[in-house]
Amino acid sequence: MRPPVLRRLLAGLAALALLFAWAAPAQAAAKAKVDFFVKSYTLAPGSSALIYTLLFADRPLPVASNAVSLKYELINQPAAFTLQEAGHPNNCSVDIADLLELTCGPMVDRLTPEGVDSGVVGYVQVAEGATAGQTATLSATMTVKGYAPVRRTAKIVVGEGVTLTAVDPEKERSAAPGATIDTPLTITNSSTVPAQGTAIVASAQYAFQSRTQFSNCSYLEGVLTSCVFPQTLAPGVTYRVTLPMRVRQDTAAPSEQYAGWQWMTDEEFADFRQYVLKGGFGRLGAAGKGGVLRLTEVTTAKAGPPQAVTGYTSHGMKLTVTGEQSTDLAAVGVTARGKKGAVVTVPVGLRNNGPAALDRSRVNPGWPTVRFYVPNGATAVKVPELCAPMASSGKVDETRRGEPGELRYSCDFYNLLKVGGTLSFDFGLRMDKVVTGARGAVAVGAPAEELNKANNTAAVVINPPVAAPGGSGGSGGGGGLPITGPAAAGLVAVGLLLVLGGAGAFLLTRRRS
Structure with a gap:
């Protein structure tokens, strides 16, 4: 060449x-892509519903205060439908002239791919004289500062009002881990019209394990989340369904566990399910693979207008778990490296070694907590929202959660920690001074019944000494993450x-x- x-x-x-x-x-x-979703509703005449709205971005997107606004409108819709605020002070304001426009400021500081609840307190309402089957389209516009407005719609349907009355709505039982606790739910159709299809939505703790999983019900980790009954409930007749359950074998004891089951029509459940599939209200899980769970005294379902319950109908149960079964919680430390001025992410937490699972989703005892002691030469500049400053005396300042710059923190959790699971809190530490082998600590705050105190503390080491040639060095290392994509x-x-x-x-x- x-x-x-x-x-x-x-x-x-x-x-x-x-x-x-x-x-x-x-x-x-x-630029990130932003979107949102508004829940649809089936409402009985004379009722109203909070407008649930989920906000999304295709990646975590921090937003400033007042950077997001939502406007809801009923444009050229039947007069039976109106919008309403909850009064002042609040984050929504309705146009008093005709109640057809509602402007809200969502209470969010970030948008995520999973979706965040807007926190708006605005309502859609249906007039007393509305006719079953009437529909309206709720138009909504989301504006995020720096982005083009996004428009979405939701469907509002007037359902024929039905009244379902719970028989023995509150229950209390005692049982040991592993025991059978089959639970009957009994309701009466107190309406003058048939209830043409019903459903239950369950809110139960991890301890309530289903013994059989039915094809018309959904389950998450063995816990019932919902059932749909495509059956007609005659006026004035009482019906019963029995939920086959046991106390999960690894339930902590003694303890208190709670479950609840809310009734609604199948049309209301369809609206609820669509919102859940978008990320609201948690998850429903997969359908069971067994037979069909049915209400007793069933008649053939008939076609008719959409329906909605006229009031909140539910059952609740408080379960006292007997016996003695605690767990071993081990502190999980970390070794990391960082140059002066760098911000190093340090995950600290605890591991549940069993034999009992910890479920703090309903009952929140004062343990366990994760206590983090910042190493010398570092400053905590990024602090998880569930972590609050802790004085040398052990007193925790709950009013300053997530505040940086302190030497000690106490972190809470409010969910489920199964046996073998790890709970982790990510702190961002700025390296103000490079100290070889700077040591901090993570400790488990647990009461006397915790099984093994020997592993309740672990070291947090920043910039450990480099091993001599031929020896074995510590974990961690310099350099950045590999670039991919x-x-x-x-x-x-x-x-x-x-x-x-x-x-x-x-x-x-x-x-x-």
């Missing part, structure tokens, strides 16, 4: 390299082009010599 030709080739390669180098950062800086592919291409260019330059130099 002649030198001028090679020079032109190298120039082309260099231009491509610059193109890739420019394109990769541009792709990384692409489309931007990395561009950088790899840049490197390849530069390598090719270098090879060509070497050949050109060699030929000249």
Whole structure:
């Protein structure tokens, strides 16, 4: 190849390299996509419902205060439908003139792919004289500062009012781990019209394990979440369904566990389910693979207008778990490295070694807590919202959760920690001073019944000493995370082009010599 030709080739390669180098950062800086979802409703005449709205972004997107607004409108809809606020002060304001426009300021500081509840306190309401089957379209517009407005709609349907009355709505029982606790739920159709299809939505703790999983019900980790009964309940007749359950074998004892079951029509459940599938109200889980769970005294279901219950109908149960079964909680420490001025993420927490699971989703005893002691030379600049400053005396300032700059923190949790599970809190530590082997600690705050006090503390070590050649060093290390994804592919291409260019330059130099 002649030198001028090679020079032109190298120039082309260099231009491509610059193109890739420019394109990769541009792709990384692409703007997030934002969206939202408004729940649809089936409402009885004379009733109203809180407007549940989920806000999304295709990646975690922090937003400033007042950077997000929502406007709900009923445009050219039947007069039976109106909007309402909850009074002042509040985060929604209704147009008093006609009650057809509601402007709200969501109480959020970030949007996420999973969706965040807007926290708006606004209502859609149906007039007393509304007719079953009437529908309206609720138009909604979300505006995020720096983004184009997004518009979505929800469907509001007037359902024929039915009254379901719970018989023995509150129950109390005692049982040991592993015991059978089959639970009957009994309701009466107190309406003058048949109830043409009903459903229950369950809210039960991990201890309530289903012994049989039915095909018309949903389950999450063995716990019933919902059932749909496509049956007609005659006016004035009482019906019963029995839920086959046991106390899960690894339930802590003694303890208190709670469950609740809310009744609704099948049309109301369809609205509820759509919202859950978008990320609201938790998860329903998969359908069971057994037979069909049915209400007793069933008649053939008949077609009719949509229906909605006229009041809140539910059953609740308090279960006192007897016996003695605690658990071993082990502190989980960490070793990390960082240069002066760098912010290092340090995950600290605890592991449940069993034999009992801990469920704090309903009952929240004062343990366990994770206590973190910041290593010397570091400052906590990023603190989880569930962590609050703790004085040397052990007193926790609950009013300053998530506040940076303290030496000690106490962190709570309010969910389920199964046997073998790990609970972790990520702190961001700024390296103000590089101290070789700087030590902090993580400790488990637990009462006397915790089984093993020997593993309740663990070390947090920053910049441990480097092992001598041939020895074994500590965990962690310098350098950043590996670059992956489309931007990395561009950088790899840049490197390849530069390598090719270098090879060509070497050949050109060699030929000249």
